[in-house]
Amino acid sequence: MWLGWIALAILCLQTAFGNDQGAEFQSLNMDRVSPERWGLPASDKYSPIVEISENNFVSKVMECDDVWIVIFHRNGVMKKWKDVAKNFGGAVWVGSVDIELHLGLAEKVGISVAEITEKSNMAVVFPLRNGKKYIAMEDGLLKSSGVPSQAMLLASEYIPDKTTDLTFAEDQMQKFNDWVVKGYYYEQPSKFPVICLIDEKQTPLHVRVAAYYLASHFNFGVVKKRDVAAMRTFFKQVPEPQVYPTFLVLLGKEPSAEEMKNEMFQMRFNVMPFIDKKYGDPNLLTSLVNFLFVANSDYRKNLPGRDPAEPAEISKMDEIRNKLKQRFDKAMKSTPRQPRKHEL
Template sequence: MSMQLVLLFVIFCNIPSVIVCQDNSDEEMSYSFEPEERFLDIFPLSSDNFTDSVMKSPDAWIVIFHSGQLKKSWKSMAVNLRGVVWVGMVDTRYETDLLKRMNYKVNHDPESRVYPHGPTSIKKKSWVNAKNPNEARMLAVDSIPDSSLRIKGKGLQEFLVDCFMSKPTRFPLILITDEKDTPVLYRAVSYRFKKYFNAARIVKPTLDDYTALGMEDSFFDTPLLFVLLPEVKDKGSKATTQDMGFSAVMFETKKMGDLNYPNILRFLFGVNNSYRHILPGENQSNDQEVAEMLDIVRLESKRFEIEEPHPIPKTENDDNSVKFTMTKTTHGDVHDEL
């Protein structure tokens, strides 16, 4: 029996988007950031938290050194990398012990240092100094691995088998894109959620790809992000992927906002909360750690205020949503460098 996918559209209603500041004005124009946005994405680092926050983290970190003032270009970079890379700052006036441990020389070494993605051993031997935000961003982003799988329509069934044979069962997360290289945002999301979502990319889709997905009669803008949900046709027998129909929960930009990290985070938490129990195999929906993705909650709560997720609405009249707001990590002693 050939596998056919029937797409159902889930409407997201009244979900506020997270505003990402985009500003290309001169360094002096740092007042263009709203007060609540300043330092929102930059974490103060000290001797007490540096090892646990940076060195023991598998994620890439950009560490900025300052003496009470910070260029707006660093703030712009941090906002641009929100959720993708962690950004911290060290006050060189007070953290002399930490600077000695880091072998950082004030007035000699560059303004920042990049600790690449990987374990402590990699961070200890592969950190790199960076002279400016562009260099720091490039070094940090390039270190993020790509755990997504590039597939074509004909490889869809094998991909789904891999999803449903995982323990716990993983949702099939698919990005349709015209970009040959995996977007850094998708690399970050794929790695962060790989325990719960199996990420794939269909690049420059052909008509055959759309046909395999059951999307040949519809038009979609790219990039398009969605999660496939199984629907067993014959509930009286043990289901295989060939016995299943599939619906799709779409990331609807008109309702969810821009395709950025906080909005994708909200989307994936909503999907897991609403649909994990219907996944075949060992979905572990009765395990609180898996059902609520508590390991990710513990991590992301350091930079977002995470409210208890509500089921994703299935009709336009249902305005429940998973809400994420930014945690304010303002550092009042650091001023704009004019």
């Protein structure tokens, strides 16, 4: 197994893979790619807010393994909540409950009717995994907030952060080296290193969710804006980001037999950049997942450390695709309304 030191050099994707191969690679053109190519719903298929009732509360929220933010309102969800919900894009699910119709549901989760007016909404955040939801509700430990940004922070805290902080300080380069080598050679299946460039103190919610669901095939490293300049001293061909967040998939290139013969043991990189005109809004989970499926489709067969006998279902990320599709179906598919007592 090759385990030489990594050379921080960037090679041009087009040059590295050649024009003949490039014609087959989706990442080497500017044609827009839809998540539907991978059997996943496009971003416009997501409803920002799902109507929750006493009929579907258990099936959609409590029996769902994802985080839910459920907004309790009186005669309508306020605009500030709607604006925030649009930005989630399926990273977490947002539901709404009209307490005029479902007072019992509000009481069940510990919401006081007095807290809800036409000028104030209250959101309850339900944790990851259905078992924890039931425990939190039974023990009165569900968290709530009347402020959208605070509800988003509460939701983020429920999602395990599987990312690695990278600074590219000279005394931290061994950490970067170990992070890349571990994913390539010590984990099965082998993983792509993904660098997420962010301008926030905390890892964005959709990045945390992507790192959680795609952990079997990708390792996510986070570089904060203040450290981008240090990163670019090593990756000189990576331009200054114009928008944040943005993403880079590192495509390792092992030394050739000739280079090994000449005792040149360093790994070099090609870099696949995120392009919003091609993959979508970088603030949405659907766009990030779309980008990573393209990377896997184009470059998995060249991934260092990859088992040549890797089953096709692993190479194509079938399990990830199925989980993402199932979570969408569970949250977005409508539940037939049960008739109320006076309608029977």
